[in-house]
Amino acid sequence: MENPLEFSKRSRRATLIFVSCFLLIVLVPRIIGLFSPPRKLSFTQTDFEKKELKRRSYKTYRSDYNYQRKKGFQTPPAKFDPNQYAPSDWMNLGLSQKQADLIIRFGKRGFYSHEDLRKVFVISDRFFEVIRDSLVYPSRPERVTVKDEDVKYERIVEINTASQEELMGLPGIGEFFAKNIIKMRNALGGFVNKQQLLEVWKFDQEKLAMIEGKIEVNSQNLRQFDLNTVTAPELKTHPYFTWSVANSIVKMRVQLGGYQKIEDIRRSVLIDDALFQKIKPYLTL
Numbered sequence: 001m002e003n004p005l006e007f008s009k010r011s012r013r014a015t016l017i018f019v020s021c022f023l024l025i026v027l028v029p030r031i032i033g034l035f036s037p038p039r040k041l042s043f044t045q046t047d048f049e050k051k052e053l054k055r056r057s058y059k060t061y062r063s064d065y066n067y068q069r070k071k072g073f074q075t076p077p078a079k080f081d082p083n084q085y086a087p088s089d090w091m092n093l094g095l096s097q098k099q100a101d102l103i104i105r106f107g108k109r110g111f112y113s114h115e116d117l118r119k120v121f122v123i124s125d126r127f128f129e130v131i132r133d134s135l136v137y138p139s140r141p142e143r144v145t146v147k148d149e150d151v152k153y154e155r156i157v158e159i160n161t162a163s164q165e166e167l168m169g170l171p172g173i174g175e176f177f178a179k180n181i182i183k184m185r186n187a188l189g190g191f192v193n194k195q196q197l198l199e200v201w202k203f204d205q206e207k208l209a210m211i212e213g214k215i216e217v218n219s220q221n222l223r224q225f226d227l228n229t230v231t232a233p234e235l236k237t238h239p240y241f242t243w244s245v246a247n248s249i250v251k252m253r254v255q256l257g258g259y260q261k262i263e264d265i266r267r268s269v270l271i272d273d274a275l276f277q278k279i280k281p282y283l284t285l
Contacts, residue, residue: 072094073093073094073126073127073130073131074092074093074094074130075130075131075134076093076131076134078134079134079135079136080134080135080136081136081137081138082103082107082111082117082135082137083107083110083111083137083138085103086104087100087101087103087104088100090103090104093127093130093131094127094130095122095127099122102120102122103120103122103123105171105172105210106119106120106209106210108171108210109171109210109211109212109213109214110138110140110213111137112137112138112139112140113137113140114128114132114135116137116213117135119209119212120209121206121209155169155214156214156215156216157169157170157211157214157215157216158215158216158217158218159181159185159191159194159197159215159216159217160185160190160191160217160218160219160221161218164178164179164182165178167181167182170210170211170214170215171210171211171214172207172210172211173207173211177200177202177203177207180200180201180202180203181197181200181203183200184196184197184199184200184239187238187239188223188238188239188240188282189222189223189224189238189282190219190221190222190223191217191219192217192219192222192281193217193219194208194212194215194217195208199239219281222281222282223282224281224282224283224284225238225282225283225284226284226285227249227253227259227262227265227283227284227285228253228258228259228285230249230250231250232246232247232249232250233246235249235250238279238282240275240278240279240282241279244270245268245270245271245275248268248270248271249265249268249271252264252265252267252268259285260285261285262280262283262284262285263276265283
């Protein structure tokens with residue numbers, strides 16, 4: 001009977017071949033490595049360094065970017081009056097042609113302080129800090145009220161009484177805007193403040209900044225509505241009164257038996273504080 005624990009000749013040969021192959025695969029590379037000369041590593045520009053450069057943090061990148069942008073604005077070579085600068089001078093400091101032209105347009109009314117210059121929206125905080133210590137301003141001219149053709153003076157236009165021709169004399173105000181200003185003035189019954197000019201069709205903040213120093217508002221002669229006699233249709237003719245608001249004011253007057261003070265209209269749920277402050281100058285008792 002054949003012993004199951006004994007290997008056949010064929011099995012012994014197969015085992016010997018397997019062990020030999022295994023030893024060759026495992027040991028030969030190690031033996032070769034022992035007799036090979038060590039490799040010299042170069043640390044001048046390794047892959048590791050390249051990867052580190054690519055992994056720079058976003059914060060560092062932004063810092064470098066802002067620094068480069070800041071270098072784009074040049075410190076003025078000497079102290080200067082911004083009223084005397086030409087577009088090319090502003091461009092030499094790092095502004096674009098369009099930005100320089102806009103400063104010249106705003107400068108027609110004069111720069112007499114940092115506050116005046118900062119009203120020009122293209123003067124960023126960063127640019128202003130670069131030029132701040134180099135700025136010098138002339139004295140603000142006093143307004144002369146005597147009208148004389150031989151006397152040069154800064155003309156101040158009172159927008160509640162100005163004619164179309166007087167309004168057209170303001171910088172940036174041609175016939176189109178002069179007519180629209182008068183149209184809004186008539187609809188309101190007079191302006192209360194300069195900011196109301198922004199309600200004129202197509203009139204924007206930039207245009208207001210151009211004329212703000214050359215206009216004034218006298219609101220003593222506004223057209224006002226008597227709260228105890230006015231009708232809803234009459235109130236509705238004013239731009240600030242909707243039909244609902246006008247009707248509620250008249251109905252509440254009937255309920256109260258007449259208004260004792262202008263603030264009484266605040267009892268209407270349709271009139272909040274913002275609307276009340278807006279319409280109050282146009283109301284009387």
